[in-house]
Amino acid sequence: MAAVHDLAMESMNLNMGREMKEELEEEEKMGEDGGGKDRAKSRKVHRIVSKWMLPEKARGTYLERANCFPPPVFIISISLAELAVFIYYAVWKPQKQWITLDTGILESPFIYSPEKREEAWRFISYMLVHAGVQHILGNLCMQLVLGIPLEMVHKGLRVGLVYLAGVIAGSLASSIFDPLRYLVGASGGVYALMGGYFMNVLVNFREMIPAFGIFRLLVIILIIVLDMGFALYRRFFVPEDGSPVSFAAHIAGGFAGMSIGYTVFSCFDKALLKDPRFWIAIVAYLACVLFAVFFNIFLSPAN
Numbered sequence: 001m002a003a004v005h006d007l008a009m010e011s012m013n014l015n016m017g018r019e020m021k022e023e024l025e026e027e028e029k030m031g032e033d034g035g036g037k038d039r040a041k042s043r044k045v046h047r048i049v050s051k052w053m054l055p056e057k058a059r060g061t062y063l064e065r066a067n068c069f070p071p072p073v074f075i076i077s078i079s080l081a082e083l084a085v086f087i088y089y090a091v092w093k094p095q096k097q098w099i100t101l102d103t104g105i106l107e108s109p110f111i112y113s114p115e116k117r118e119e120a121w122r123f124i125s126y127m128l129v130h131a132g133v134q135h136i137l138g139n140l141c142m143q144l145v146l147g148i149p150l151e152m153v154h155k156g157l158r159v160g161l162v163y164l165a166g167v168i169a170g171s172l173a174s175s176i177f178d179p180l181r182y183l184v185g186a187s188g189g190v191y192a193l194m195g196g197y198f199m200n201v202l203v204n205f206r207e208m209i210p211a212f213g214i215f216r217l218l219v220i221i222l223i224i225v226l227d228m229g230f231a232l233y234r235r236f237f238v239p240e241d242g243s244p245v246s247f248a249a250h251i252a253g254g255f256a257g258m259s260i261g262y263t264v265f266s267c268f269d270k271a272l273l274k275d276p277r278f279w280i281a282i283v284a285y286l287a288c289v290l291f292a293v294f295f296n297i298f299l300s301p302a303n
Helices: 002-032 036-053 056-065 073-091 122-128 133-177 187-203 210-236 248-265 276-298
Strands: none
Touching: 036 056, 036 133, 073 122, 073 133, 122 133, 133 187, 133 210, 133 248, 133 276, 187 210, 187 248, 210 248, 248 276
16 A cells, blocks of 8 residues: 555656646747747746646646636626725615614615515625624635635636525525524625535545645635634624524535535536436435525525
């Protein structure tokens, strides 16, 4: 077993050495012509992104067709929309304090409210409203730092599918497991991105730079612990004059990411619609959605 492990590590080291040599040769060639410096920098960025986002066997394909067209429009657009809504409620709506918003957002047409579940858009639009500075900063940082590289690799359609799957899963799960509570924030979508990326790193751990793989897993776990801590505080330790906010979206978004997200992100160089894992994940997801709709119509305590 030790010999096999040594051979595997030696093979990995040889591959990494070969990659570094090819990178240097390519950069030297690009640097020979006048416009090559910009292309060399662009290739270097794509190479770093590929090492963080893809297993070794998929990196070559990505680098062959890597470009910034279309740019990561989805994540940037959704982040700007969330920031704009937060500024609107923090500045132009009456608040006791802008660090933790309460009165203004509870009257928002975007927030998920158990009394207004018939307004179906709220099951998605709640992601635009945040409960305070810590809440929006945490979500924006995570979805920009993780979402932009993911969108560079997988493009906006796939990243948007995973993100919105987490958002919808979050609101539906909250309506079942915490049916009398309000829901705000993009944590369902953010956790879906983290869940998909987490599973991809876990499954391809040895190929995605082992030392950095451990660091990445620890960083993701630390962020989840801190964010869940804030969510639990908002749910169970909110002051008497405040309004508790559900945290079920975090967990449901993570599960959506570990199923649909992992399938989508692991099919970089494959046709997604031809992968049976994708359809299994979609069928399971839709079954949960149908159950949640049935529960909300006939069984919910909020009725």
